[in-house]
Amino acid sequence: MSETKPASRNELMVVAAARALQGKRVCFVGVGLPNIAVNLAKRTVAPQMELVYEAGVFGAKPSRLPLSIGDPTIVTGSIATVSMHDLFGLYLQGGRIDVGFLGGAQIDKYGNLNTTVIGDYAAPKTRLPGSGGACEIAINAKEIMVIMRQSTRSFVKELDFRTSPGHLGGAVDAAALRREQGWGGSGPSVVVTDLAVYGFDADGEMSLRSIHPGATLDEVKGSIGWELRVPAEVPETPAPTVEELRLIREELDPTGAYV
Amino acid sequence: MSETKPASRNELMVVAAARALQGKRVCFVGVGLPNIAVNLAKRTVAPQMELVYEAGVFGAKPSRLPLSIGDPTIVTGSIATVSMHDLFGLYLQGGRIDVGFLGGAQIDKYGNLNTTVIGDYAAPKTRLPGSGGACEIAINAKEIMVIMRQSTRSFVKELDFRTSPGHLGGAVDAAALRREQGWGGSGPSVVVTDLAVYGFDADGEMSLRSIHPGATLDEVKGSIGWELRVPAEVPETPAPTVEELRLIREELDPTGAYV
Amino acid sequence: MREAIAAHVHDGDTVAIEGFTHCISFAAGHEIIRQRRRNLTLARMTPDLIYDQMVAAGCAKKLIFSWLGNPGVGSLHAIRRRTEPAALAAGEVLLEIEEYSHHGMVGRYVAGAHRLPFYPLRSYSESDLPTVNPLIRQVESPYGDGKIWAVPPLNPDVAIIHAQRADEEGNVQAWGLLGCQKEAAFAAKRVIAVVEEIVPVSVVRADPNRTIIPGLVVDAVVHEPYGAHPSYVQGAYDRDNAFYREWDTISRDAAATEAWLQEWVYGVPDRAAYVAKFGAEYFTRLTPMSAPSGSVDYGDYR
Amino acid sequence: MREAIAAHVHDGDTVAIEGFTHCISFAAGHEIIRQRRRNLTLARMTPDLIYDQMVAAGCAKKLIFSWLGNPGVGSLHAIRRRTEPAALAAGEVLLEIEEYSHHGMVGRYVAGAHRLPFYPLRSYSESDLPTVNPLIRQVESPYGDGKIWAVPPLNPDVAIIHAQRADEEGNVQAWGLLGCQKEAAFAAKRVIAVVEEIVPVSVVRADPNRTIIPGLVVDAVVHEPYGAHPSYVQGAYDRDNAFYREWDTISRDAAATEAWLQEWVYGVPDRAAYVAKFGAEYFTRLTPMSAPSGSVDYGDYR
Numbered sequence A, B: 001m002s003e004t005k006p007a008s009r010n011e012l013m014v015v016a017a018a019r020a021l022q023g024k025r026v027c028f029v030g031v032g033l034p035n036i037a038v039n040l041a042k043r044t045v046a047p048q049m050e051l052v053y054e055a056g057v058f059g060a061k062p063s064r065l066p067l068s069i070g071d072p073t074i075v076t077g078s079i080a081t082v083s084m085h086d087l088f089g090l091y092l093q094g095g096r097i098d099v100g101f102l103g104g105a106q107i108d109k110y111g112n113l114n115t116t117v118i119g120d121y122a123a124p125k126t127r128l129p130g131s132g133g134a135c136e137i138a139i140n141a142k143e144i145m146v147i148m149r150q151s152t153r154s155f156v157k158e159l160d161f162r163t164s165p166g167h168l169g170g171a172v173d174a175a176a177l178r179r180e181q182g183w184g185g186s187g188p189s190v191v192v193t194d195l196a197v198y199g200f201d202a203d204g205e206m207s208l209r210s211i212h213p214g215a216t217l218d219e220v221k222g223s224i225g226w227e228l229r230v231p232a233e234v235p236e237t238p239a240p241t242v243e244e245l246r247l248i249r250e251e252l253d254p255t256g257a258y259v
Numbered sequence C, D: 001m002r003e004a005i006a007a008h009v010h011d012g013d014t015v016a017i018e019g020f021t022h023c024i025s026f027a028a029g030h031e032i033i034r035q036r037r038r039n040l041t042l043a044r045m046t047p048d049l050i051y052d053q054m055v056a057a058g059c060a061k062k063l064i065f066s067w068l069g070n071p072g073v074g075s076l077h078a079i080r081r082r083t084e085p086a087a088l089a090a091g092e093v094l095l096e097i098e099e100y101s102h103h104g105m106v107g108r109y110v111a112g113a114h115r116l117p118f119y120p121l122r123s124y125s126e127s128d129l130p131t132v133n134p135l136i137r138q139v140e141s142p143y144g145d146g147k148i149w150a151v152p153p154l155n156p157d158v159a160i161i162h163a164q165r166a167d168e169e170g171n172v173q174a175w176g177l178l179g180c181q182k183e184a185a186f187a188a189k190r191v192i193a194v195v196e197e198i199v200p201v202s203v204v205r206a207d208p209n210r211t212i213i214p215g216l217v218v219d220a221v222v223h224e225p226y227g228a229h230p231s232y233v234q235g236a237y238d239r240d241n242a243f244y245r246e247w248d249t250i251s252r253d254a255a256a257t258e259a260w261l262q263e264w265v266y267g268v269p270d271r272a273a274y275v276a277k278f279g280a281e282y283f284t285r286l287t288p289m290s291a292p293s294g295s296v297d298y299g300d301y302r
Helices: A009-020 A033-043 A084-093 A134-140 A171-180 A217-222 A242-252 B009-020 B033-043 B084-093 B134-140 B171-180 B217-222 B242-252 C002-008 C026-034 C048-056 C077-081 C102-113 C181-187 C201-206 C241-252 C254-266 C271-278 C280-284 D002-008 D026-034 D048-056 D077-081 D102-113 D181-187 D201-205 D241-252 D254-266 D271-278 D280-284
Strands: A026-029 A050-053 A099-102 A117-119 A124-127 A143-147 A188-192 A196-200 A206-211 B026-029 B050-053 B099-102 B117-119 B124-127 B143-147 B188-192 B196-200 B206-211 C014-017 C040-043 C060-065 C096-099 C119-121 C137-140 C147-151 C158-166 C190-198 C211-213 C220-223 D014-017 D040-043 D060-065 D096-099 D119-121 D137-140 D147-151 D158-166 D190-198 D211-213 D220-223
Touching (some): A026 A033, A050 A084, A084 C181, A084 D119, B033 B143, B033 B242, B084 C102, B099 B134, B124 C077, B206 B217, C002 C026, C002 C190, C026 C048, C026 C254, C048 C241, C102 C147, C102 C181, C158 C181, C241 C254, C271 C280, D002 D190, D014 D026, D026 D158, D026 D190, D026 D271, D048 D060, D181 D211
Parallel strands (some): A143 A188, C014 C040, C158 C190, D060 D096, D190 D220
Antiparallel strands (some): A117 A124, A188 A196, B188 B196, D119 D147
16 A cells, blocks of 8 residues: 555544544534544444534435535435424434534634624624524534634634633533523533644633644644643644545545545 | 205204305314315305315315314325424414314303313313314414304303303403404304304304294294394395205215214 | 333333324334333323223323314213213222313424423413413513413423334334324434334435434334224325224223223234234225325435 | 516515525525615525625615525625625625524524514523624523523515425425425515426325425415526536635625626526526536435325
8 A cells, every 4th residue: 555645734633523523423513624524433433423414404425525514415315304493493402412513713711612703793803604503503412522723813812702602601600501591512522623632621621632743732832822721741642544544535525625 | 956955954054154254265174064164165155265174284185075184185185284383383373374163062152162171170070172273273363263053051151161262251352352462363253053143243242143044033042041132133044055055965965974 | 012112111101192193103002001001191182092092991190182082073981981070980080181272282392392491372362271271371572572371391201103104213204194293202202113114214315305203313113014093194094984983882881992902902912913803804995095296306416 | 587576575675585505596686686676684594695696786784694604615705895894895884784593593484484472492592692682582481490592583574485396376395405495484474486397286286295385375486497596406406516616706806796796687687598698508517317206105085
């Protein structure tokens, strides 16, 4: 077999996200990187996983890589295609989703996300798409995984707008709030970036879990807008296997459109 | 053409009910006598009328007389077959129904109906079926027509239980109540029995409109449990035409199961 | 079926065998009777003959419903004997009754399925129903336009749904009257799907809009041809109206009712034996001619 | 289409051209632009290219939405130019914005369709959305289990729905992604149904469970092949992803956007001319291979 080209940082991100899905059953998935991570997981660590697409599709079997969340290829051959009312009411709010994937323009140390505006809401510097299903996914999916590239512009001390709630002011209040407001989920569990993998400590604050091969702790800390919590021991993210890279490069994203 | 046998009292009731449907567009229909009245109306005074069956069927085209409201013959060949949630939410509560047919074990002079119990609710003398869809039909159909045989046991001063509201304590309060509680309908407009046809005066009290051929005013008053309001002039209900009787006897109820 | 009922229906459970006239799983009800489940709370919009039989067999302590009759025929006499004091047999107690309207029952399942604290609806105004059922309450609109009525969520311990077909994973497809099968299944803690036919998953995937319940929420799939008789299955067999009428006579008499249960429920080991006892010819008479839906094209997108 | 828009869409109306990625009636949107409707409130879960084009053409004064982007590509630049003060052209004013989440928008249509004063849902807790949209409120459960969030009903003046087929009476059948087409149609005061194919009523009656909108609520039926392009119709043609990408480039520049509108909207009298301008071969490339649903049997009951 020929030499395998070393993993790019996007590939490291996708592989780390896929591995985080080990053993998960039902995943609420969007397009782009999460879609590739999820499909990689199905071919490796989570073959039994069922995919729910926001557009109203359960058990999709896409025969090509969908550009949009509502591509016809996710409908043909799916197990069930349902109305948005059923999708958000019965599947998501009904508590059938184990893992939801979210990203955003900004994230804070508690995993709160902004996908609405940069700047002032009434007079934004940049108008972003907004919530879509993100706000209810953050609240109702049993667990949230975040995939986004990190930089001081995206990992910020203060969000310009809180679209989707994370661990709020720390897990203690958050947990209480979730109970009394009847939230279905327990919030963000993992954040995967192009440089590292993060988890959340008991108090709901983000904490470094592992650094990708080739990245340094200085680089990681230098691209985060708050004083990052770093444990004494920070392992290196296990490198992608040759097979994981082959699946991404040959099957999931042959044209390199996403990764 | 051979001599036509004179109309039975049930036939008089069905024909009078069918004629009351003249010009109506969308009718919410149950089985039994209302079903025959409605189908007679479609063949005579209301050819354009659309039928909505409580079981979840719009535009039914039954090729036989259904015994139950959920007979498979109302589904095959219908325009739309929908869930009960859609039927009661979108069609009925959504305000798409012009006329709803109701009956009952007891009716009072304001058109309130009892289909729940005879005697005390907790320890009933007779346990009746209950509301089914009647309560929300009474509230949401734009207009209510009642078909039932009359007797001092069924036309009572005091209901044992009020399942479905009529004009309540008279149209004045009723109208106000309907407004503030956002009722979709204006309540009962016509009551057709085996002896006569009744309407409701401005104050919401039932009043005699016409007496069927062969019935007398004494008979009518004698089978009602309250002092019936009788106008100075009471016409006779126009007799069924030969064609109306033919339709009932040869097409709608050839076995005489209902009429 | 025996294993599914043994595993998922326990004494004291709240059980919803749903299906509005159409697709009522009599096979499951009879197996529950054979397994002598007790103190069940039976929920159904229309209790129908199946709950009349289960009540007669002593399975139930409570009924949750919206219309209590023999559709097209008259009364459910076994249930009336447990609701009218004058008719109550010695040693028997009255059934507990929790009563709604059709929209209210549908709403209870919808709220349960959507994990909502209540379902708002326009019904019950000036009706006596809220006075006899304190669970029917009013809720204030946050938009200043007054009060509306509400019913609480219903989350049965087990929902039992009959349908035309499912695959091995329990992805259920149905057509004809849909009742509140989907809502009851999503609301329930456990779901038993009973079908006329087990089909390859490719059949399900060929028409994904026809799927009403995904295997995701199904705990057991049971293949039970004629499992809905004397109810019916659209396209497969007709409603046995003759039996619905016959039950009116049988059920008026407690002894006749018990004798019927002995012969047709306790007296047969399973639904296959029940069907065999009628004889193939009996069901041939209930089989409709064909009325195909026609096929639509989803398009193959590569 | 010309007559339908002239009759049912008026200046100042609230218009909902729905369809989630699938079955978006670009044909209707373009006709509204040609008829120079003004001060419209445009409601859609995902405004998509059609509202970007209508905003660029000056039809809109307000947007009601839940996700404002070019799906799979990026931003809606014409709308951004009307929402970001720095990008606002001389003489232009900012669009009014009324923003929800997906479930919230669906809920608004459901409440409108069910004639409910509000729709309760589990979303918005601890989000800033309610602080910028005072119509997102809390409602107290009457069962003592706390508060839940609510959105108000949305009853558009007109809903425009694209689908695979309908009969002359406007009984609409659709498959593939259903979005909130049914809910928007039942919620609207007037409904325009645009379809790829007009079929005999017998086709509709052969598969009544496939009907999503009855003629009962439809005011105009328009036969408009390829009327959803560059969006798609399941089984008929593919989404024109190339155009969605191309629009990203066009729409970044106001002049290029205006030029595109001149050529492809004002420059053609109707959708037939728009399709002809692309040429038949163009749409052949967007036509999928066949993937039949298969037929089911409803049974002929006499």
